Amino acid sequence: xxxxxxxxxxxxxxxxxxxxxxxxxxxxxxxVQGGQTLIDTLSDDETEKTMLINAIGRKxxxxxxxxxxxxxxxxxxxxxxxxxxxxxAYWVWLAILFCFIxxxxxxxxxxxxxxxxxxxxxxxxxxxxxxxxxxxxGVAISTFFSGAEFVLDSNRFVEWQNPLRxxxxxxxxxxxxxxxxxxxxARISGALYYLSSIDHEPIRxxxxxxxxFNMPLFLLFFLSFMGWILTKDGYAVSASGVVTIESYKxxxxxxxxxxxxxxxxxxxxxxxxxxFSAVVYRKTCCIKTGGAGIVLTVMAILLNVGFNGTAYYxxxxxxxxxxxxxxxxxxxxxxxxxxxxxxxxxxVLGYIAxxxxxxxxxxxxxxxxxxxxxxxx
Amino acid sequence: MEEHLVDWSRAQFALTAxxxxxxxxxxxxxxxxxxxxxxxxxxxxxxEWKKITxxxxxxxxxxxxxxxxxxxxxxxxxxxxWANYSWFVGDIFGAPLAVEGILAFFMESTFFAVMFFGWNKxxxxxxxxxxxxxxxxxxxxxxxILVANGWMQxxxxxxxxxxxxxxxxxxxxxxxxxxxxISKFLHTIGSGYMVSALFVTGISAxxxxxxxxxxxxxxxxxxxxxxxxxxxxxxxxxGDESAHQVALKxxxxxxxxxxxxxxxxxxxxxxxxILNGDKNLTNDLEPYHFEIEIPxxxxxxxxxxxxxxxxxxxxxxxxxxxRGIISTAExxxxxxxxxxxxxxxxxxxxxxDILKAAEAKKLLDENMKYFGYGHIxxxxxxxxxxxxxxxxxxxxxxxxxxxLLLFALLLFYVTKRDISAYPLLLRSALxxxxxxxxxxxxxxxxxxxxxxxxxxxxxMPVGIAATKIATxxxxxxxxxxxxxxxxxxIAEIRIMTKQIKIGPEGGH
Numbered sequence: 001x002x003x004x005x006x007x008x009x010x011x012x013x014x015x016x017x018x019x020x021x022x023x024x025x026x027x028x029x030x031x032v033q034g035g036q037t038l039i040d041t042l043s044d045d046e047t048e049k050t051m052l053i054n055a056i057g058r059k060x061x062x063x064x065x066x067x068x069x070x071x072x073x074x075x076x077x078x079x080x081x082x083x084x085x086x087x088x089a090y091w092v093w094l095a096i097l098f099c100f101i102x103x104x105x106x107x108x109x110x111x112x113x114x115x116x117x118x119x120x121x122x123x124x125x126x127x128x129x130x131x132x133x134x135x136x137x138g139v140a141i142s143t144f145f146s147g148a149e150f151v152l153d154s155n156r157f158v159e160w161q162n163p164l165r166x167x168x169x170x171x172x173x174x175x176x177x178x179x180x181x182x183x184x185x186a187r188i189s190g191a192l193y194y195l196s197s198i199d200h201e202p203i204r205x206x207x208x209x210x211x212x213f214n215m216p217l218f219l220l221f222f223l224s225f226m227g228w229i230l231t232k233d234g235y236a237v238s239a240s241g242v243v244t245i246e247s248y249k250x251x252x253x254x255x256x257x258x259x260x261x262x263x264x265x266x267x268x269x270x271x272x273x274x275x276f277s278a279v280v281y282r283k284t285c286c287i288k289t290g291g292a293g294i295v296l297t298v299m300a301i302l303l304n305v306g307f308n309g310t311a312y313y314x315x316x317x318x319x320x321x322x323x324x325x326x327x328x329x330x331x332x333x334x335x336x337x338x339x340x341x342x343x344x345x346x347x348v349l350g351y352i353a354x355x356x357x358x359x360x361x362x363x364x365x366x367x368x369x370x371x372x373x374x375x376x377x
Numbered sequence: 378m379e380e381h382l383v384d385w386s387r388a389q390f391a392l393t394a395x396x397x398x399x400x401x402x403x404x405x406x407x408x409x410x411x412x413x414x415x416x417x418x419x420x421x422x423x424x425e426w427k428k429i430t431x432x433x434x435x436x437x438x439x440x441x442x443x444x445x446x447x448x449x450x451x452x453x454x455x456x457x458x459w460a461n462y463s464w465f466v467g468d469i470f471g472a473p474l475a476v477e478g479i480l481a482f483f484m485e486s487t488f489f490a491v492m493f494f495g496w497n498k499x500x501x502x503x504x505x506x507x508x509x510x511x512x513x514x515x516x517x518x519x520x521x522i523l524v525a526n527g528w529m530q531x532x533x534x535x536x537x538x539x540x541x542x543x544x545x546x547x548x549x550x551x552x553x554x555x556x557x558x559i560s561k562f563l564h565t566i567g568s569g570y571m572v573s574a575l576f577v578t579g580i581s582a583x584x585x586x587x588x589x590x591x592x593x594x595x596x597x598x599x600x601x602x603x604x605x606x607x608x609x610x611x612x613x614x615x616g617d618e619s620a621h622q623v624a625l626k627x628x629x630x631x632x633x634x635x636x637x638x639x640x641x642x643x644x645x646x647x648x649x650x651i652l653n654g655d656k657n658l659t660n661d662l663e664p665y666h667f668e669i670e671i672p673x674x675x676x677x678x679x680x681x682x683x684x685x686x687x688x689x690x691x692x693x694x695x696x697x698x699x700r701g702i703i704s705t706a707e708x709x710x711x712x713x714x715x716x717x718x719x720x721x722x723x724x725x726x727x728x729x730d731i732l733k734a735a736e737a738k739k740l741l742d743e744n745m746k747y748f749g750y751g752h753i754x755x756x757x758x759x760x761x762x763x764x765x766x767x768x769x770x771x772x773x774x775x776x777x778x779x780x781l782l783l784f785a786l787l788l789f790y791v792t793k794r795d796i797s798a799y800p801l802l803l804r805s806a807l808x809x810x811x812x813x814x815x816x817x818x819x820x821x822x823x824x825x826x827x828x829x830x831x832x833x834x835x836x837m838p839v840g841i842a843a844t845k846i847a848t849x850x851x852x853x854x855x856x857x858x859x860x861x862x863x864x865x866x867i868a869e870i871r872i873m874t875k876q877i878k879i880g881p882e883g884g885h
Contacts, residue, residue, distance in 0.1 A: 064486065065485075067449065072474040072477060073475045076467070083460040083463035087456055090457050090850055091850070094457060097453055105869075109868055112875070114871045116864075158461075158845070159845060163847065338476070344479050348479060359495060362497075
């Protein structure tokens with residue numbers, strides 16, 4: 001049986017699962033961003049800083065690529081979200097993009113002679129990307145729960161109702177919760193990644209200290225965020241497509257979809273377990289467990305907001321303009337064609353794993369970074 | 378729609394695209410050049426070739442990151458600045474972008490890391506394969522984005538759905554193998570190879586002029602000139618096919634490229650000419666102040682037939698019954714019927730009147746081909762800026778001819794003579810580096826300015842495609858992008874120049 005014979009709804013669900021998976025992978029790869037904010041805290045001298053930057057510098061393109069694919073997949077699978085949110089919440093997305101442009105060049109240019117802006121500026125670019133960029137992404141995703149101010153006209157063209165074009169999301173304090181939670185989570189996963197990839201005791205000691213400091217902050221914001229969404233009103237959509245407000249919608253979603261709830265709990269437990277093993281037993285392999293935990297947790301949250309008759313991008317200006325996976329998706333034909341393309345994903349993940357494995361067999365050491373033959377950032 | 382909004386939206390997109398294409402050509406071509414160099418190294422085991430490979434790879438990396446960054450912006454600008462477009466055709470346009478991500482970008486970025494950091498970590502063969510995969514990955518991503526662009530120039534493989542008010546894909550293969558998409562892809566990657574070859578030969582020439590790193594420079598020159606010569610031939614062929622496709626699918630663009638007002642048979646190409654600025658569609662002034670024409674060339678180029686009729690702008694705008702060309706006014710009339718039928722359809726659907734809806738749908742289908750014309754205000758508006766299209770086209774073609782000659786000379790002198798003894802040739806190679814970029818950007822201006830006012834040919838004019846937003850927002854973001862991109866470009870050029878001065882011995 002091919003994808004073409006599946007119901008449209010099944011294809012829409014399949015694609016929302018892929019979007020959720022990509023979202024999860026992206027948040028996991030944000031260990032690069034988190035790592036960028038730690039380059040000063042975890043280093044005592046230039047060599048150590050260079051070691052840190054080189055450890056994450058070999059992975060930054062992957063985060064970038066995941067972001068591009070996330071955009072492309074949304075464009076193809078849920079074009080109405082693409083046009084409504086990117087066109088509508090103009091400044092939030094542009095601000096995020098600015099934070100990523102400056103990241104892209106900073107690794108390569110940082111220590112090159114005659115680099116115009118100077119090493120300090122490129123390092124601050126990395127820090128801005130790792131903090132502001134991550135925070136804003138959290139705020140943007142948080143509007144999936146808090147809603148946004150837009151109306152769709154009869155052509156389904158977006159009319160944004162707030163002249164701040166997306167920045168108004170910052171006026172809602174609840175949106176800060178996920179923003180900060182992501183910032184601290186990325187710092188934790190960044191430290192976990194350093195533990196596993198750098199063979200240098202002073203850095204490892206400081207990485208553990210940093211996890212100890214960031215973990216409680218992460219938990220504070222993350223649990224507040226979860227408390228908020230599980231108790232707040234949500235946006236339910238009926239079989240005929242009518243959107244209504246439902247109390248405890250997101251809590252109901254977890255209870256109605258036990259599989260998603262189990263995923264969520266498993267993910268959170270894995271993250272906590274990874275942090276515990278790293279801090280208490282000084283294990284260095286925890287980025288894998290922690291990373292898998294992050295992917296599961298994020299996926300579960302996105303499945304919660306997309307499935308079970310939920311409007312995942314609600315409009316507070318006009319309830320019926322809210323986006324659901326049904327009314328915002330591509331056509332049956334396009335989703336089918338894309339589904340065939342998605343069969344390549346395991347193959348892609350396979351060669352990424354192979355390349356990572358080949359590269360990371362050898363951990364970064366002081367000697368390597370100081371060797372004259374090295375291509376360093 | 379606010380006044381000037383669409384111009385600012387276009388300016389922002391043009392800015393991003395122009396900057397993006399300052400970096401992309403080098404990624405497309407230098408990737409292969411470096412892979413060829415590394416292959417020679419792996420085959421011969423010569424350390425000199427390893428040094429050559431590593432030097433050019435360093436320059437590749439400096440250029441790569443900023444190309445990736447500007448590319449990300451382009452992708453998202455379809456959403457931020459062209460939201461209506463993104464909905465209207467996202468069902469078709471989004472797919473190639475997503476496939477690009479899955480099939481190409483990961484290949485590029487994963488093996489990029491191996492290529493740079495893997496020298497002492499993975500085996501020689503694995504490393505070589507990685508270098509080749511970076512080149513293949515970047516060219517594959519070009520394929521998908523150019524398929525998307527080709528589709529905008531010549532939309533195929535879709536049907537309009539009035540219920541969702543958008544175009545929906547009905548044939549993926551038609552989109553992928555559209556002749557416009559394929560010729561666009563081939564011509565664009567060809568331009569990337571050309572720019573890269575000019576970059577390699579020009580920098581090698583600089584070393585030779587200074588009489589330093591001579592062996593390195595000569596070997597690089599051989600690879601660069603060979604690659605460039607082959608690329609030039611390839612560009613000539615793909616350029617010919619591109620022009621042929623423009624003639625068939627976008628005759629207004631072709632007429633603007635040549636400043637051709639009156640259609641004629643056995644039309645020639647103006648090899649060199651200066652346009653008369655006072656000429657317009659309605660007056661009878663001479664179109665050129667001065668021109669040198671190659672007879673029959675335009676008919677030949679456009680239709681592969683020396684005697685073929687090439688319609689002029691006047692024929693295309695005002696119609697030419699004898700030639701069976703309908704006027705723009707007529708297309709506008711039919712377009713308005715389509716636009717009104719869509720409104721009637723929506724209204725009927727809302728009221729549950731199935732009969733009326735079916736009637737409106739029939740009328741819509743009959744006139745859908747001209748849907749975009751329903752939003753055009755004056756017939757003359759379908760003509761793109763003629764001077765810009767004309768001059769950029771001629772600059773591109775002239776430079777293309779010069780590059781072919783240059784590579785032939787370089788190849789001859791570097792293999793048969795001591796090229797160091799010919800400083801004029803070397804200086805020409807050096808000064809041709811910027812010319813390569815000018816030619817590549819000029820090509821894009823022909824393609825994109827030449828299809829104005831259409832975001833999607835005949836279906837959606839740019840004015841309808843743009844996101845509805847207060848113009849000030851776009852003005853601010855335009856300048857922010859302009860400042861940021863310019864700063865990064867300056868940084869890139871300075872770093873690059875410094876690395877070239879340091880040379881193959883000191884680089885890492």
